Amino acid sequence: MKKILHVISTLNGQNSYSLALGNKILDQLKNEYPESEVVERNLVVEDFPHISEDKWQAIITPEENRTDAQKEAIAIQEEVIQELFDADILVIGAPLYNFGIPSQLKAWIGHLAKTGTTFKYTEEGPQGLVTGKKVYIAMSSGGVYSENPAYDFVSDYLIKVFGFLGMTDVELIRVEGIAIPELRDGALDKAEKQLAESLA
Numbered sequence: 539m540k541k542i543l544h545v546i547s548t549l550n551g552q553n554s555y556s557l558a559l560g561n562k563i564l565d566q567l568k569n570e571y572p573e574s575e576v577v578e579r580n581l582v583v584e585d586f587p588h589i590s591e592d593k594w595q596a597i598i599t600p601e602e603n604r605t606d607a608q609k610e611a612i613a614i615q616e617e618v619i620q621e622l623f624d625a626d627i628l629v630i631g632a633p634l635y636n637f638g639i640p641s642q643l644k645a646w647i648g649h650l651a652k653t654g655t656t657f658k659y660t661e662e663g664p665q666g667l668v669t670g671k672k673v674y675i676a677m678s679s680g681g682v683y684s685e686n687p688a689y690d691f692v693s694d695y696l697i698k699v700f701g702f703l704g705m706t707d708v709e710l711i712r713v714e715g716i717a718i719p720e721l722r723d724g725a726l727d728k729a730e731k732q733l734a735e736s737l738a
Contacts, residue, residue, distance in 0.1 A: 539573040543625035546580040547643035548633050548678075556631040556678035559713045559729050563629050563674050566737055577621060581642035587614060588645040597652070615649040622650055627672045628705070630696065634679035638691045647699055656703050666704025673700050673708040680717030709736050 544564060548554035568574050579586075587593070596608035597615065604612075622628075632639055650656055657666050675696055683690035697708050713729035715721030 539575065540567070540571040540626045541624055542567055542574050542576045542627045542629060543621055544576055544578045544629045544631075545643070545646065546578065546631045547582060547640045547646075548631055549582055549635075549640065550633070554631070554633065554678070555713045555716050555726065556633040556676050558726060559676040559678065559711060559733075560629050560631040560674075562726075562730060563676055563711065563733060566733060567627060567629070570737070577625070579618070579621065579646075581646055582640075586642050586645055588641065589648050615652065618646060618649050619652060619655060622656070622668060625671060627674070629674045629676060632675050632677045632692055632696060634677065634683065634690065634692045637689045639695065650703065651699075664702060666702055666706075668704040671705050671707070673705050675708065675710045677710060677712050677714075678716060679712070679714045682715045682718070682721070684712055684714060711736065 542564065544560060546554075546557055546560065548556050550557075564576060568576075589597070592608075593611050593615075596604060596611045599608055630643075632643060638644075653659070656668050657664055659665075675693070677692055679690070679692075681689070683693075687693075693710050693712075697710065700706075700708055711729055711733050713725050716725050
């Protein structure tokens, strides 16, 4: 049995292409691992919190010195980090908004990056502590950025940040051109073919 963490960050609800692609990835994974358990975290629906000044002060305060209020403030960080460690496979929905990721997804990553827990610094440099996981990124974009990567600050960022945390087995699947009328209708089919090739 595999534990799959599905992270959703779209603002477009059920009309989202990143969500549709993420669901197709999930379908393929559940076919391969029928007994899989899927944990869904919809960062937009739950209004996932950004790291405020109070949260940051709680994070950098040694655990033994934290007040009850500080412990409550960062309970969400401990929760999402545990979800990350519990998962065998991650499916990350990542729409490209204004050349980058949604702020909710950035906030989630900000909570995951915790020195001494998900990564540490050594004499040889930083070392990721979240290992042995497969990551699928379901990226959507209005333009075709696989051919024009100069304005794509999603794929490289996510691959690097997951790698920094120790997750180097990352598969990026794109559904792109969804804002271009002549490409929109076939965009998801093209992404499915890319997915099938990656899982072959």
